[in-house]
Amino acid sequence: MNNNNIYRTIWISDLHLGSTQCQADVLLDFLKYNDSEKLYLVGDIIDFWSLSKKMYWPRDHNTVIQKVLRKARHGTQVIYVPGNHDENVRQYDEHVFGDIVVKNSDIHTTADNRKFLVVHGDEYDTIAKYHKWLAKLGSEGYDFLIWVNRFLRIIRRWLGIQSNFSLAAFVKFKVKNAVQFISDYEESIVSTLKDHNLQGVICGHIHHAEMKEIDGFLYINTGDFVESCTAIVEHANGTLELVNWNKTVIAELDEVE
Numbered sequence: 001m002n003n004n005n006i007y008r009t010i011w012i013s014d015l016h017l018g019s020t021q022c023q024a025d026v027l028l029d030f031l032k033y034n035d036s037e038k039l040y041l042v043g044d045i046i047d048f049w050s051l052s053k054k055m056y057w058p059r060d061h062n063t064v065i066q067k068v069l070r071k072a073r074h075g076t077q078v079i080y081v082p083g084n085h086d087e088n089v090r091q092y093d094e095h096v097f098g099d100i101v102v103k104n105s106d107i108h109t110t111a112d113n114r115k116f117l118v119v120h121g122d123e124y125d126t127i128a129k130y131h132k133w134l135a136k137l138g139s140e141g142y143d144f145l146i147w148v149n150r151f152l153r154i155i156r157r158w159l160g161i162q163s164n165f166s167l168a169a170f171v172k173f174k175v176k177n178a179v180q181f182i183s184d185y186e187e188s189i190v191s192t193l194k195d196h197n198l199q200g201v202i203c204g205h206i207h208h209a210e211m212k213e214i215d216g217f218l219y220i221n222t223g224d225f226v227e228s229c230t231a232i233v234e235h236a237n238g239t240l241e242l243v244n245w246n247k248t249v250i251a252e253l254d255e256v257e
Contacts, residue, residue, distance in 0.1 A: 005034045008111055009234035013042030013120065013204025014224035016085065017061045019050035023246075024060040027225045030245045031067045036233070039076050040108070041068070041100075042204045042222050043083025043120025050085075072099035079103055083120035083205060107198070112238030114199040116220070117192075121205035124188040182208055186221075190214045202232060211242045 012030075016022045050056065072078040078100045082089040093104045105119040189201050200218030209223025209230035220240065223230030229246035 007036040010036040011232040013222040016047040019047040044085040084122035110238040121203035
């Protein structure tokens with residue numbers, strides 16, 4: 001992987017820097033080999049919920065911040081759309097910090113002139129919005145599944161089984177209520193697009209990367225850099241693509257072996 005991919009726009013979300021669950025090594029690799037004219041940070045970039053319980057800030061988390069700031073200094077337009085784990089940043093709407101613009105939401109126009117609402121998405125999650133204590137409890141349960149998954153990955157790798165299995169994702173799609181929650185969330189966001197001359201929405205929040213049409217609108221979720229390690233990119237012609245960087249890295253490691 002010698003050549004950098006250069007895009008018109010990149011969207012990443014749910015990095016959860018400051019949390020032990022952040023896959024900072026994969027994230028740094030993504031930032032190293034992918035450049036863009038515009039970079040959206042679509043919320044839950046810094047996990048203040050985790051930091052309030054335990055101070056955890058390793059060197060590679062600092063390196064992520066430095067890499068993003070360096071991109072901003074070198075001409076990349078960086079827009080930070082805060083989420084619920086970094087909601088204290090929302091009070092700085094329209095402020096600029098180190099060449100990074102904070103916006104609680106934004107409208108992005110693609111090269112082929114389509115307009116997309118860019119928002120983290122917790123505003124459309126009734127649990128996150130009205131039952132914060134329940135959302136935090138759910139977050140801790142999710143963190144536990146990610147922690148257990150680390151050990152499962154080691155065991156599966158030792159047994160020679162596919163190593164990018166996600167226990168959290170498995171549970172998410174086997175529990176009926178969780179599947180219904182994702183569906184309700186997607187439809188809730190899309191329903192707000194009507195009568196606003198928008199073609200779709202690009203969001204994060206639920207850690208489930210997706211790109212699909214709902215009721216004539218394009219619903220796009222960036223995913224996360226906790227389990228799936230995914231991003232959304234816009235090519236020079238306006239084409240949008242979901243990139244799974246974890247699989248890209250694993251595939252290239254397999255080629256080397």
